[in-house]
Amino acid sequence: ILNVEQSPQSLHVQEGDSTNFTCSFPSSNxxxxxxYRWETAKSPEALFVMTLNGDxxxxxxxxxxxxxxxxxxxxxxxxxxxxDSATYxxxxxxxxxxxxxxxxxxxxxxxx
Amino acid sequence: ETxxxxxxxxxxxxxxxxxxxxxxxQSGHNTVSxxxxxxxxxxxxxxxxxxxxxxxxxxxxxxxxxxxxxxxSSELNVNALELDDSALYLCASSLSSSGPGVSPLHFGNGxxxxxx
Numbered sequence: 001i002l003n004v005e006q007s008p009q010s011l012h013v014q015e016g017d018s019t020n021f022t023c024s025f026p027s028s029n030x031x032x033x034x035x036y037r038w039e040t041a042k043s044p045e046a047l048f049v050m051t052l053n054g055d056x057x058x059x060x061x062x063x064x065x066x067x068x069x070x071x072x073x074x075x076x077x078x079x080x081x082x083x084d085s086a087t088y089x090x091x092x093x094x095x096x097x098x099x100x101x102x103x104x105x106x107x108x109x110x111x112x
Numbered sequence: 113e114t115x116x117x118x119x120x121x122x123x124x125x126x127x128x129x130x131x132x133x134x135x136x137x138q139s140g141h142n143t144v145s146x147x148x149x150x151x152x153x154x155x156x157x158x159x160x161x162x163x164x165x166x167x168x169x170x171x172x173x174x175x176x177x178x179x180x181x182x183x184x185s186s187e188l189n190v191n192a193l194e195l196d197d198s199a200l201y202l203c204a205s206s207l208s209s210s211g212p213g214v215s216p217l218h219f220g221n222g223x224x225x226x227x228x
Contacts, residue, residue, distance in 0.1 A: 006154075031214070036217075043116070043222065099157045100145070102156075102157070105154050
């Protein structure tokens with residue numbers, strides 16, 4: 001069973017502050033790492049798919065890094081805004097034809 | 113471009129009954145994955161269909177079964193419903209030209225199943 005850990009489980013951040021959280025996964029047989037944002041009453045939305053060690057992706061104020069050798073990825077949010085309040089899910093795929101397994105997510109609350 | 117649609121949005125069933133959930137994949141997508149999301153958990157992988165064939169299955173009993181049709185829409189069937197089957201069921205489609213794993217998933221809004 002693939003063990004995907006996300007930390008912290010929950011996070012409260014003041015509007016305007018920057019924040020980051022972690023996804024850990026087994027480093028063997030890694031193929032791809034997905035990040036999704038899931039806002040309340042909406043469906044999960046893809047943020048990034050990363051495959052290469054050292055990969056860094058950016059979308060507006062959100063960026064992510066990937067370390068496949070040690071099995072972790074960081075998601076960063078710069079200058080948090082109320083619309084960033086959501087659950088952030090990471091999901092590694094461990095070989096090309098395998099399923100994508102989700103962590104439990106980090107629930108981010110932006111305080112006004 | 114039509115997104116992923118799931119039906120019904122909500123459903124209440126009695127223990128022991130059977131249920132069919134439906135998913136229309138995004139136009140042009142050939143892969144459909146089904147997930148179960150229980151309270152406090154991340155989405156749990158049920159199974160995936162790629163070009164009408166099952167392509168991977170999670171830790172779910174055989175009473176969870178599925179189909180993918182030639183137009184790439186999909187069904188999830190659950191027999192002999194149990195109380196623990198109460199959850200949000202998410203369908204996600206993707207385009208995998210040479211095999212799944214890399215393409216981002218496009219999710220529907222889910223079906224909320226309550227088993228009493």
